[in-house]
Amino acid sequence: MSLKKVTLVGVWVQASGNVGAAVLPELLKSDLDLTILSREGSSAIFPPGAKVVRTDYSEDSLIKVLVGQDAVVSMLPIVALGEQQKIVEAAIKAGVKRFIPSEYGSDSASDEVIAAVPFFQPKKAHLDWLASKEDVLSWTAIITGPFFDWGLKLGMTGFNLATKTATLVDGGKTRFTASNTAQIGRAIVAVLQYSDETKNQLVFTESFTTTQLEVLASLEKLTGEKWKTVEVSSQAIREDGFSKLGKGEIMEGGAAVIMALVLGEGGLEDHTHVKGGIWNDRLGLKTESIDETVKSVLSLWC
Structure with a gap:
């Protein structure tokens, strides 16, 4: 089953070097019905024709935006995990089917990775928490390696x-x-297209x-x-x-x-050595x- 109605959170394209600048075009040119969530009062600028909805990030505001959406894709920074959790909770109440957390780079579910990079621990804790909600909201964590x-x-x-x-x-x-930034966008689109195969697990992709x-x-x-x-x-x-x-x-x-x-x-x-290997072939x-x-x-x- 392909998930079509998608809300994107935590991306802005006018910031120099922002990864979202390369990811967003891949989502916009796909067949997704994409809505970009932006905070009220934000100076973020988006491409002409992009569907942008402003919110004050209150629970009621988020639920209103997310009702009827199939999936939420987060690109929030690690320092905003509390905000990401708030969005997950609103997504559950709104009846969203899939949540893609802001993982991408390293495998923060790996104990060895956490031992090497202790400040990834909050990402692991958040992923564990998200997995505990899979009876009401499915999830996919996309692991791409460095950009x-x-x-x-x-x-x-x-x-x-x-x-x-x-x-x-x-x-x-x-x-x-490793993955090039545009490839991350293509990986997100592919995961949403192959939603049954990618449900409730880590999916490793690469350039x-x-x-x-x-x-x-x-x-x-x-x-x-x-x-x-x-x-x-x-x-x-x-x-x-x-x-x-x-x-x-x-x-x-x-x-x-x-x-x-x-x-x-x-x-x-x-x-290439992780359990299940690289998903590129399975995702096209x-x-x-x-x-x-x-x-x-x-x-x-x-």
Whole structure:
């Protein structure tokens, strides 16, 4: 059964670097009957023709908006899990069939991942709570790995495009599963199309599974230059990240801890080995080319 009437929460497209800017077009060009939920008084700007409903996020307001909807898709940040829970509770009262929480990146249901990135614990607790409601509201958590094209531009996978320097973590040999931002949008659409198959479980999707060394080879080929390399251990990155978190440097510290998780030799972000494997074939999602992705990012950078 395909779920058609969908409300999207927590996306805005005018913010530079916001992942929703790439995800939203994929949803808009699908056959979904999409409604975007936006807070009253918000300055968010959406594409012409998009159906936008404003709410004050009170329970009554949310229920009114969600009555008659098949599914709710959340892209709220981790700091807004309390707000996401409020939306889930309203969705249950409104009779919504499916909720897709704001998971995407890492597998926050994994105890090993939580041990490596303790600040993901609230996401795990929220997912456990959501699963406890599946008798009245089904759910699907989409796990995509790091957002590759977005992260490559920002240097979050160890590559500095400006200086042509690669910071190789644990030798750069660790395989990790990643998704381009538009692919996340396509994954959301596919999960809603295959709602019976994806009900009440984690669904792992990808653009590709690669290594830093493979990405470096692509960068050198496409820039026509030899890149400088710097070797660093994932343990050193992780320790530096927690040190920064302790000093209140939340963004930098958090990014470092996640970088150690993704690129560290433990291979926890290689989703090809998870139970059930990658869902791309079952969802009709094509994998993507590393070279084409790198070429696209470089064209925007230069």
